Amino acid sequence: xxxxxxxxxxxxxxxxxxxxxxxxxxxxxxxxxxxxxxxxxxxxxxxxxxxxxxxxxxxxxxxxxxxxxxxxxxxxxxxxxxxxxxxxxxxxxxxxxxxxxxxxxxxxxxxxxxxxxxxxxxxxxxxxxxxxxxxxxxxxxxxxxxxxxxxxxxxxxxxxxxxxxxxxxxxxxxxxxxxxxxxxxxxxxxxxxxxxxxxxxxxxxxxxxxxxxxxxxxxxxxxxx
Amino acid sequence: xxxxxxxxxxxxxxxxxxxxxxxxxxxxxxxxxxxxxxxxxxxxxxxxxxxxxxxxxxxxxxxxxxxxxxxxxxxxxxxxxxxxxxxxxxxxxxxxxxxxxxxxxxxxxxxxxxxxxxxxxxxxxxxxxxxxxxxxxxxxxxxxxxxxxxxxxxxxxxxxxxxxxxxxxxxxxxxxxxxxxxxxxxxxxxxxxxxxxxxxxxxxxxxxxxxxxxxxxxxxxxxxxxxxxxxxxxxxxxxxxxxxxxxxxxxxxxxxxxxxxxxxxxxxxxxxxxxxxxxxxxxxxxxxxxxxxxxxxxxxxxxxxxxxxxxxxxxxxxxxxxxxxxxxxxxxxxxxxxxxxxxxxxxxxxxxxxxxxxxxxxxxxxxxxxxxxxxxxxxxxxxxxxxxxxxxxxxxxxxxxxxxxxxxxxxxxxxxxxxxxxxxxxxxxxxxxxxxxxxxxxxxxxxxxxxxxxxxxxxxxxxxxxxxxxxxxxxxxxxxxxx
Numbered sequence: 001x002x003x004x005x006x007x008x009x010x011x012x013x014x015x016x017x018x019x020x021x022x023x024x025x026x027x028x029x030x031x032x033x034x035x036x037x038x039x040x041x042x043x044x045x046x047x048x049x050x051x052x053x054x055x056x057x058x059x060x061x062x063x064x065x066x067x068x069x070x071x072x073x074x075x076x077x078x079x080x081x082x083x084x085x086x087x088x089x090x091x092x093x094x095x096x097x098x099x100x101x102x103x104x105x106x107x108x109x110x111x112x113x114x115x116x117x118x119x120x121x122x123x124x125x126x127x128x129x130x131x132x133x134x135x136x137x138x139x140x141x142x143x144x145x146x147x148x149x150x151x152x153x154x155x156x157x158x159x160x161x162x163x164x165x166x167x168x169x170x171x172x173x174x175x176x177x178x179x180x181x182x183x184x185x186x187x188x189x190x191x192x193x194x195x196x197x198x199x200x201x202x203x204x205x206x207x208x209x210x211x212x213x214x215x216x217x218x219x220x221x222x223x224x225x
Numbered sequence: 226x227x228x229x230x231x232x233x234x235x236x237x238x239x240x241x242x243x244x245x246x247x248x249x250x251x252x253x254x255x256x257x258x259x260x261x262x263x264x265x266x267x268x269x270x271x272x273x274x275x276x277x278x279x280x281x282x283x284x285x286x287x288x289x290x291x292x293x294x295x296x297x298x299x300x301x302x303x304x305x306x307x308x309x310x311x312x313x314x315x316x317x318x319x320x321x322x323x324x325x326x327x328x329x330x331x332x333x334x335x336x337x338x339x340x341x342x343x344x345x346x347x348x349x350x351x352x353x354x355x356x357x358x359x360x361x362x363x364x365x366x367x368x369x370x371x372x373x374x375x376x377x378x379x380x381x382x383x384x385x386x387x388x389x390x391x392x393x394x395x396x397x398x399x400x401x402x403x404x405x406x407x408x409x410x411x412x413x414x415x416x417x418x419x420x421x422x423x424x425x426x427x428x429x430x431x432x433x434x435x436x437x438x439x440x441x442x443x444x445x446x447x448x449x450x451x452x453x454x455x456x457x458x459x460x461x462x463x464x465x466x467x468x469x470x471x472x473x474x475x476x477x478x479x480x481x482x483x484x485x486x487x488x489x490x491x492x493x494x495x496x497x498x499x500x501x502x503x504x505x506x507x508x509x510x511x512x513x514x515x516x517x518x519x520x521x522x523x524x525x526x527x528x529x530x531x532x533x534x535x536x537x538x539x540x541x542x543x544x545x546x547x548x549x550x551x552x553x554x555x556x557x558x559x560x561x562x563x564x565x566x567x568x569x570x571x572x573x574x575x576x577x578x579x580x581x582x583x584x585x586x587x588x589x590x591x592x593x594x595x596x597x598x599x600x601x602x603x604x605x606x607x608x609x610x611x612x613x614x615x616x617x618x619x620x621x622x623x624x625x626x627x628x629x630x631x632x633x634x635x636x637x638x639x640x641x642x643x644x645x646x647x648x649x650x651x652x653x654x655x656x657x658x659x660x661x662x663x664x665x666x667x668x669x670x671x672x673x674x675x676x677x678x679x680x681x682x683x684x685x686x687x688x689x690x691x692x693x694x695x696x697x698x699x700x701x702x703x704x705x706x707x708x
Contacts, residue, residue: 003311004310004311004312004313004317004524005299005311007313008295008311008313008470008522008524008528009292009295009296011524011528011529012291012292012295012470012528012531013292015528015529015530015531015532015533016289016291016531016532017532018292020292020293025289025290025293028286028290029290029293029475032286032475032476033440033441033475033476036441036476036478037476037478039276039279039283039478039479039481039482040272040275040276040279040482041272042270042271042272042485043271059495063494063495063496096512116512117512117513118513120422120425120426135495136495136496138500143507143508143513143514144508144510144511144512145511145512148511149455149513149514150459150460150513152455153455153456170481171477171480171481171484172478172481175477175478175481178477185301185441185442186305186442187305187442187443187444187502187504188504188508189503189505189506189507189508189511189514190501190502190503190504190514191444191501191504192455192499192500192501193496193499193500193501194499195495195496195499195500196498197498198450198452198498198499199450199451199498200363200414200450200451201380201450201492202362202363202364202367202380202382203363203367203382203385203387203413203414204254204386204387204410205254205255205258205259205383206410208410208411208414210414210418211363211414211418211450211451211452212361212418212421212422212425212452212453212456213451213452213455213456213498213499214452
């Protein structure tokens with residue numbers, strides 16, 4: 001008895017009039033997978049230095065993220081405390097094991113710290129982005145102990161740290177970074193691109209913030225770790 | 226067991242839709258918001274048209290090499306610890322998914338938005354197996370509690386007003402205070418967030434669709450604004466992806482090209498809030514994420530579309546732009562189409578998937594104005610494909626006798642140019658004199674199909690051919706202008 005897999009593949013081949021062993025077809029597929037041609041890359045993100053950072057901020061703010069620029073990572077605890085205080089939010093923060101965060105002196109603030117993936121009852125969380133890109137003001141976060149994926153979605157308020165040196169042009173530069181870090185064709189379990197806080201337009205097409213994910217996204221842009 | 230269709234009753238469905246005042250009020254939001262937002266997003270990106278070409282070319286390349294990319298994709302999913310299940314039809318796809326759920330003793334199954342899951346009737350299959358499927362996209366959740374199907378492929382509840390949603394929430398969420406204020410859409414969103422948060426945390430299995438499957442890495446991609454698709458897949462022990470076979474793209478770079486046209490065409494966003502790549506189950510030292518990762522690949526008629534005159538339909542990336550710009554969809558909404566896929570893309574795809582004898586009315590519901598093709602991000606020639614279905618319907622003698630007789634009569638005159646010119650000239654003069662007072666007709670013999678729902682404009686007294694000849698003569702008589 002033929003399997004569903006074999007049937008589907010042979011139906012496809014019959015429809016296309018091929019047998020699947022044609023050298024030019026195999027070469028065409030192998031070349032594309034090996035060479036990964038880039039296609040059209042918008043000029044919008046193709047900037048350098050401060051203009052690229054400015055474009056990232058402009059795009060992120062257009063999608064209702066807020067951005068704070070900090071000179072160094074050491075300023076993070078105070079900025080988080082300030083944000084929570086000003087928004088009348090409880091002084092709690094949950095984070096993963098990212099050394100950039102755990103090395104900080106949180107004692108100077110009176111915040112209650114906790115570590116690990118979200119249980120669904122954390123109001124505030126902080127993560128470190130692997131990178132970001134100027135074209136659309138998006139952040140890239142990858143799964144793992146340093147920055148558990150649940151922290152990106154369950155809390156109401158999400159703080160994300162991004163180094164200005166990690167701001168790139170567009171998605172293509174994210175792929176290059178992933179390949180450099182994990183190997184060609186290899187990926188972590190989850191890669192999240194986050195562009196603003198959660199929203200829905202499912203009721204009468206009016207856009208409302210705070211659907212199932214965070215109601216607010218505060219990006220902490222740091223010059224140096 | 227595929228989702229049952231009411232497509233054969235298309236005409237009755239449209240009459241009901243045109244008389245439904247709440248539906249007509251809700252459809253007003255489609256007419257303006259979707260169109261304006263897409264136009265603004267396209268205008269903001271100078272490379273948008275070039276990206277549409279690029280997206281079209283990628284999809285064509287994939288379709289021409291689909292067997293090979295499916296093999297590559299499967300190998301890479303397996304290498305990352307996931308499992309691929311092939312399903313020839315709806316029944317096999319439902320069986321595979323129910324089987325995975327039962328193997329884990331699942332009770333609650335959360336779902337992200339997936340049109341192919343609607344196509345295969347997945348919720349009914351999960352319920353029949355004694356488990357509870359919970360739709361988590363706000364629009365899908367609303368229509369699930371109403372016992373309805375989506376009326377739009379990206380905005381499933383677009384046919385409803387907020388007052389209707391408020392009434393449904395009161396009726397369903399009976400444990401909440403009866404006197405609570407649900408007048409603002411914000412309060413509806415907040416209530417759904419609270420209810421569904423518990424479901425996310427309780428779920429044993431999470432099912433999502435896929436906007437794309439990447440052959441290079443074995444990853445699935447979903448795009449959402451709410452974050453529901455992510456909570457659906459990272460909290461339960463098992464993540465099942467359901468996708469049709471044409472969702473494959475070769476590389477990450479190719480995915481980026483398509484992402485750039487997808488959100489802009491759909492909602493007018495440059496990028497959706499969450500774009501997520503999922504590859505295999507959680508790694509050994511990951512603190513969260515699913516322990517099992519399955520992909521159910523559904524054919525359900527698609528492999529037979531390859532190499533046919535409908536192959537181009539398989540480029541579709543399900544953005545919804547064609548229905549957002551369709552005057553027929555604007556008038557009748559999505560449910561009138563009678564099956565899962567409405568609008569122009571549905572008018573082409575539905576007869577391919579459930580048969581032209583069942584869905585032959587749909588390709589006739591078009592004015593051929595061409596707006597759908599003009600906005601399609603992968604440049605599918607939708608009017609041409611609808612015309613192919615009309616031809617097939619005619620060839621198979623499925624069109625009604627009155628239409629066949631009318632076409633026969635027209636053909637008789639069209640083949641005799643002198644007679645055609647004479648009779649049309651006479652007819653136009655006559656109608657022009659008759660309609661001179663009002664400039665339009667509320668009624669004419671044999672035209673009730675038109676005049677029942679709209680007026681017929683009165684001709685001006687001259688045929689197109691006569692006007693053309695007159696203009697040509699005038700142009701030839703004019704002396705050529707030299708500077």
